[in-house]
Amino acid sequence: MAVSLAGGSGTPRLRLTLLLLMAPALLWLVGLIVLPHLELAVLSLRARVAPRVYEWSLKQYATFIDEPLYWHTFVRTAAMSIFATVCTLALAFPVAWYIAKIARGRAKSILFVLCLIPFWVSETVRTLGWMILLRESGVLPRLLTDFGITEAPVELLYHDATILVGLVYTSMLFMVVPLVSALESLDDSLIEAAYDLGGNGWSILRQIIIPHAAPGIAAGSIVVFMLTLGNYLTPTLLGGKNSLWFTEQIYTQFITRFNWEQGAAFGFLLLILSTAIVWLGLKLTGQQFGDVMRRS
Amino acid sequence: MQQDLEVDGVTKRYGAHVAVDALSLSVAHGSFFSILGPSGCGKTTLLRMVAGFLAPDEGDIRIGGRSMRGVLPNRRPVNMVFQHLALFPMMSVGENVAYGLVRRGAARAEIAKRVDAMLERVGLPGAQDKRVDQLSGGQKQRVAIARSLVLEPTLLLLDEPLGALDLKLREHMKLELKQLQADFGTTFVYITHDQSEALVLSDHVAVMNAGRFEQVGTPQELYYRPASAFVAGFVGANNRVAGKAARIEGDIVDVVTPEGLRVSARASRAIAAGDVVEAFVRPEVLHLARDAAELPATAKAFSGRVESILFDGANSAVLVREEATRTEIRIALPQTGRFADLKVDETVAFGFDPQRAICFRAVDHGG
Numbered sequence: 001m002a003v004s005l006a007g008g009s010g011t012p013r014l015r016l017t018l019l020l021l022m023a024p025a026l027l028w029l030v031g032l033i034v035l036p037h038l039e040l041a042v043l044s045l046r047a048r049v050a051p052r053v054y055e056w057s058l059k060q061y062a063t064f065i066d067e068p069l070y071w072h073t074f075v076r077t078a079a080m081s082i083f084a085t086v087c088t089l090a091l092a093f094p095v096a097w098y099i100a101k102i103a104r105g106r107a108k109s110i111l112f113v114l115c116l117i118p119f120w121v122s123e124t125v126r127t128l129g130w131m132i133l134l135r136e137s138g139v140l141p142r143l144l145t146d147f148g149i150t151e152a153p154v155e156l157l158y159h160d161a162t163i164l165v166g167l168v169y170t171s172m173l174f175m176v177v178p179l180v181s182a183l184e185s186l187d188d189s190l191i192e193a194a195y196d197l198g199g200n201g202w203s204i205l206r207q208i209i210i211p212h213a214a215p216g217i218a219a220g221s222i223v224v225f226m227l228t229l230g231n232y233l234t235p236t237l238l239g240g241k242n243s244l245w246f247t248e249q250i251y252t253q254f255i256t257r258f259n260w261e262q263g264a265a266f267g268f269l270l271l272i273l274s275t276a277i278v279w280l281g282l283k284l285t286g287q288q289f290g291d292v293m294r295r296s
Numbered sequence: 297m298q299q300d301l302e303v304d305g306v307t308k309r310y311g312a313h314v315a316v317d318a319l320s321l322s323v324a325h326g327s328f329f330s331i332l333g334p335s336g337c338g339k340t341t342l343l344r345m346v347a348g349f350l351a352p353d354e355g356d357i358r359i360g361g362r363s364m365r366g367v368l369p370n371r372r373p374v375n376m377v378f379q380h381l382a383l384f385p386m387m388s389v390g391e392n393v394a395y396g397l398v399r400r401g402a403a404r405a406e407i408a409k410r411v412d413a414m415l416e417r418v419g420l421p422g423a424q425d426k427r428v429d430q431l432s433g434g435q436k437q438r439v440a441i442a443r444s445l446v447l448e449p450t451l452l453l454l455d456e457p458l459g460a461l462d463l464k465l466r467e468h469m470k471l472e473l474k475q476l477q478a479d480f481g482t483t484f485v486y487i488t489h490d491q492s493e494a495l496v497l498s499d500h501v502a503v504m505n506a507g508r509f510e511q512v513g514t515p516q517e518l519y520y521r522p523a524s525a526f527v528a529g530f531v532g533a534n535n536r537v538a539g540k541a542a543r544i545e546g547d548i549v550d551v552v553t554p555e556g557l558r559v560s561a562r563a564s565r566a567i568a569a570g571d572v573v574e575a576f577v578r579p580e581v582l583h584l585a586r587d588a589a590e591l592p593a594t595a596k597a598f599s600g601r602v603e604s605i606l607f608d609g610a611n612s613a614v615l616v617r618e619e620a621t622r623t624e625i626r627i628a629l630p631q632t633g634r635f636a637d638l639k640v641d642e643t644v645a646f647g648f649d650p651q652r653a654i655c656f657r658a659v660d661h662g663g
Contacts, residue, residue, distance in 0.1 A: 193382035196347060197443065198370045198399035207395075211386035 044264035060265035070249060070266075077246040078273055080160070081228040084167040088175045088224050089217065091168060096179035101188070112180075115173050123170065127237045130166055131157060134238075158240040166234040171227055175220040182216020183209070218285060218292040222278050229274050246270055298325040299361070300450050300483040301346065306355035308341050315341040317507035318355070323451075323485060323500075328477050330494040331487045333504035334530070339487045342504075343453055346485065347376045360450040370399075375444035376453040380460055381436050383428045389415070389439055390424030396447040414446040418476065433461050434469055438476075445480055454486040458493060470496055491531050495519065503527045523564070525656040528576040533613075535582075535625050537575040538658065541567050549655045551575045555621040560596065561653035577653040579613050580628040584635065588645040595647030600625065602642045616644060 047057035064070045099111045118126060133139045134156035141153035156162060186209065194204045210217070235245035246266070253263030282289055301323040308316040315338045323329040331339045344350045346357055348369035357364045359373055375396070384392050390411055397407045415423055418438040423431075431439065437457055444452055458466045458473075474497050477484045488494050494501045495515040502512040503526070511523040522528035529536060539553035549563045551573055561575040588597040600616040603624065612629040627646055629635050638644075 187380070187382065189378045189380060189382040190384060192349060192369075193376070193378055194384070194395070196369050196374075196376050197396035197447065199395070200370060200399075203399060208384060208386070 040264040040267055043261050044268050046261060048261065060262050061269075063262065064265060064269060073244045073246050073249055074269065074273065076244055077229060078277065080163065080167075081225055082277070084164055084171065084228045085221050085225045087164060088168045088171045089221060092172055092175035092179055092220070095172075096176050096183055099176070100180045100183035100186075115176050118169070119173060123233055124237075126170070127166060127234055130162075130169075130238060134162060157238060158242050160239070160242075163235050163239040163243055163245075166238040167228050167231060170231070170234055171224040174223045174227060178216040178220040178223070179213065182213040182219075186212045214285065214287060215292045215294075218282065218287045221281065222292070225277065225281075226274055229270065299323065300325045300359065301329075301485060302358040302361075303342070303346070304356045304358070306342070306345060306352040306357060308338075308345060308350065309353050314507050316345070316352075319507070319509060320355075321502060321509065321512065323483055325483055326481050327499040328474070328484045328486065328497055330498040330501045331485070331504055332491055332494040332501050332531070333487075333489065335489055337504045338507040339504050340455065343376075343455055343485070343487050346451070347374055347453055348372050373450040374453060375447055375449040375451075376455065377437075377440045377444060377457045379455045379457065381440040381457060383436055383440055383443070385428050387428070388424060389420070389426045389428065389431070392428065392439055393424075393443045393446055395443065400447075410446055414442045417479070418442045433465050434472065437461075437469055438472075441473075441476060445482060449482065451483050451485060454484060456488050456490075458488070458490070466493075473497060495531070503530060505530075522576070522654065525574045525576070525658065528574075528654060528656065533579050533626065534576045535579065537561075537577065537623070539573065539575075541569050541571045541573045541655075544569055548650050549573065549575070551655060553621065553623065555623060557618060557621040557623045559653070560650035561655035562651050563655050565657065567655065567657055572658040573655050574658050575653055575655040577625075577648055578628075579626045581652045582625065582627040582646050582648045584614070584616075584627050584630065585645045585647075586642075588647075591645060591647045592649065594649045594651075596650075597645050597647045598625075599643065599645055602638060602640050602644060604640060605629075605638060614638065614644075616646060619643075 044060055045056055045058070046054040047059040049055055064074075095111075095115070099108055099115075103111055121129075131138070134141070136153050136155040136157075138156070141150070141156055144150045145153050190208055190212070191204055194208050199207070230247060232245070232247040232251060235243040236248060239245065247270070250263050250266045250270070253259045253266060257263075278289075282292070299322045301321075303319055303321045306316055306319050307314065317338075319342065331342065333339045341350060345352050346359075346364075348364065348367060364372060384395065387395070393411045393414055394407050397410060402410075411424065412421075415421055418441060420435060420438055420442070423435070423439075428436065428439070440457065441452070454473075458469055461469060470493055477497075486494070486497060495518075498515060500512065501515055501518055503510045503518060505526050511518060511527045513521075513523075518527055518531045522531065528534055537551055537553055537557065537559055539551045539557075541549050542552045542558065543550040544563070544567060547563050548560050549567050550558055550560050552558050559575055559577070561577070567573060583591050583595060585591050588599070591597050599619045601619065603615040603617050606613045606615065607629075610631060613626050614629060614635075616625050616627055617623065618625060625646070629638075
């Protein structure tokens, strides 16, 4: 609506109305996002030379490059996040297909609610639930020994796979929702027409369904990727000390080391990383960001 | 003559509802066959069974003499033009037409050659690289037909492809469709609820109602010799007069309506005095005159008052209320211009030859 108003004749009165309508959003944007980031940018670009004496410097960024642990964690976080996004997409696609195309009426809304239910519990509790299931004295290792699959209870926590499971679980809904809306808008007769003209399941998926759902896939992937990359709780709780997640490094700098300058630099690096990967992903699949966000 | 499509006692049920009820039909090679019926009569179900999207509960469908039992849609020598055409928006026009050939694994050069030739034949030469949304409604239809015909199917099924078009374009596409069918010589099976489309386009029409065929015949047979009250009422405009058979003389029945109007019509089948009947009189069968003496001798004269004039060039008609019973009758205006000065509320005489009106015994309109 705001767009159509702005595109209108643009009389002063209309412009004032528009400004007032947008004021809460603008305040939120400027006050909570732009200003803190400017502050962080300034922080990241200075170094402490003596107590309470700071000067402009690129030292924080240099530390990141010099210290292998930091950029190793950085690359690992990016790679794991991409992998988690791909896994989420692979799992969510059949679910979304079922909800959008096969389930009817009541079953459809029930399935949607089932996807939503885990989010009624806080993320901490959900993750602790996983810990109860997976820890050495937990439910799953116990069952494995009871059935004689393993001799002694094994520790299922603190593996990369465990982190992935937790991340995928947390992200499912954010992939399913845009996929369902993308698939619902696909006219069934297109699939029938392709089938009628000699297509088979695989070729129809590749040539008709995926191209049609591409904006939904991109939107879901962007959201899931960003959530995963910026997730702190799941990798920390499920991965323990081995998790090596970049958000932990940021946390450590800010809270444990009280090195705000270093933490701010890391924060900015993470922002650049996520922007770069999203941009690259859109470029590789030939999508427009605006188009993707509009369709999601 | 070779039959391209033979449907043999096909039944399809949805729970207790019988959508298609033991239907049989055969369509000769190279003909344009229409299935005409109101929405919900089962015609789409029948078409989808021929295409292979639905399996019949009973009976068999043979295409080109080969039974289609257990043959999937992508393996049938049948292609379908969908109601909203279902062109692939993610592909160019050329890719749309090439789709089926690519799926068959034809050589790249061969595909390009055949797509070129096909687009040329449907009057869209050089449109390969256009996007689907750049085409007009008529061009889209031609691409949809080209996409199917490039595969040289035994049978082309068309599911009301003109339904979504506006009236003017629909008239135009009707002619174009007939022309395309004549050019290609492919057997077309066309379903529609629009009787004018069916009459104009088809060699044969099946009129379908409640899962069964009421009549199968040429458009002329359906129009001049309807086999049932449903066909008489559905195909072409008709005045319906419902009442009781009062007197029978040879094949002429006198029908008396509850209001007391008495008309004579030819009985379609045996009718006994006292039967509940429906008579149908086409607007163009009715003669209109300013003076009862001008009417033909065979016609019984009625008198009425002009209620309204529906001027539509060659399709003009007047609505006349019969004087005594206030029954409304539609009468076609002669093309001579003799009634160009006719006014509302004028008193006119009208009548018709009973041999050209038809009378059916009424059936229960249960479904």
